[in-house]
Amino acid sequence: MLGYPELTCYTTNLVACLEPTDPAVRQRLADGVRLAVRTDLPDGLAFSHHPRLDVDDRGHGLTYRSAPAWEPARAELRAELAEAGQVLACGDTYQLPWSPSYGRTHAPHWLLLREHDQGRWLVDDHFAALTPAGRQDPYLGWLDDAQLSAALRPIADPAPEQVDRDRYALGTPVELPPVTHVRWLARRPDAATTREGTWIDEPGAALRHVAQTLLANGQLLARHIEDLWAASRHFRYRYGEHAAAGRIDPHAAQVACDAWEQLPRALRFAADSATRGRPRPGVLTQAFDQLISTLPACVATIEESP
Numbered sequence: 001m002l003g004y005p006e007l008t009c010y011t012t013n014l015v016a017c018l019e020p021t022d023p024a025v026r027q028r029l030a031d032g033v034r035l036a037v038r039t040d041l042p043d044g045l046a047f048s049h050h051p052r053l054d055v056d057d058r059g060h061g062l063t064y065r066s067a068p069a070w071e072p073a074r075a076e077l078r079a080e081l082a083e084a085g086q087v088l089a090c091g092d093t094y095q096l097p098w099s100p101s102y103g104r105t106h107a108p109h110w111l112l113l114r115e116h117d118q119g120r121w122l123v124d125d126h127f128a129a130l131t132p133a134g135r136q137d138p139y140l141g142w143l144d145d146a147q148l149s150a151a152l153r154p155i156a157d158p159a160p161e162q163v164d165r166d167r168y169a170l171g172t173p174v175e176l177p178p179v180t181h182v183r184w185l186a187r188r189p190d191a192a193t194t195r196e197g198t199w200i201d202e203p204g205a206a207l208r209h210v211a212q213t214l215l216a217n218g219q220l221l222a223r224h225i226e227d228l229w230a231a232s233r234h235f236r237y238r239y240g241e242h243a244a245a246g247r248i249d250p251h252a253a254q255v256a257c258d259a260w261e262q263l264p265r266a267l268r269f270a271a272d273s274a275t276r277g278r279p280r281p282g283v284l285t286q287a288f289d290q291l292i293s294t295l296p297a298c299v300a301t302i303e304e305s306p
Contacts, residue, residue: 006237008230009127010169013110016126017088030241033234037206040198046164047227049234052171061191066177070149073182087113090183091151100134106155121148152182161223211288222271229264256294263287
């Protein structure tokens with residue numbers, strides 16, 4: 001089991017899923033990391049963190065599959081596992097015994113199914129991070145039918161931002177099954193690769209829009225912390241990969257990584273302060289301004305590389 005630092009549970013396990021047949025996927029992800037923000041939704045923002053990595057030359061890519069209950073899901077998962085050799089499945093951190101959020105917090109979480117043997121499933125989760133709930137380490141182990149059924153149990157009444165994270169997790173919007181269904185992803189033809197709606201793609205402009213939106217609506221601040229945390233992980237991965245390859249100045253990369261790491265911390269501090277009745281807009285403004293100031297040097301260095 002390999003480790004993929006500075007990514008989220010979606011991209012960590014997506015990369016692990018794709019890499020056996022696409023050895024260059026890690027570099028393609030580093031090159032493609034972005035912060036694209038959809039601005040025309042009535043109930044908040046949506047984020048796209050990278051282009052489609054899973055679509056092959058034939059136009060085949062991952063799409064959500066589902067079943068209304070565990071029994072039919074189990075049969076389809078076994079069939080998909082036998083055909084593809086692995087399945088990227090959709091779980092809930094509340095139901096994952098190896099997650100620090102186990103029994104505490106519901107959040108969508110991708111994981112890989114590697115084998116099935118006499119009612120047991122080999123589960124492979126490459127995600128590693130220090131989260132607000134504690135440290136998550138990579139996991140590789142066997143779950144029985146009852147345990148996997150619980151791990152893949154749909155989240156009841158997911159928040160709009162959680163639904164959007166699933167919809168845009170592959171980079172462009174994909175059709176979602178009913179929220180009550182057990183879900184996984186499988187390769188199918190005619191994968192969607194276009195985005196609908198109004199988007200800001202330039203990182204500085206996107207960050208400014210996010211900052212203005214969160215400052216204007218305190219409720220959105222708490223809802224979108226995880227989206228900015230994901231952006232932080234992705235950009236730190238991008239800069240780390242480029243610095244290691246000699247494509248970006250290591251000092252500029254470190255400054256930018258520090259600013260990205262600070263952003264979700266500042267957002268959580270501001271959200272906690274607002275909950276206590278002491279809003280801290282200056283904390284948000286400073287964190288966003290500091291981050292935006294690091295962007296030109298990093299982008300220019302990468303663009304000028306051969």
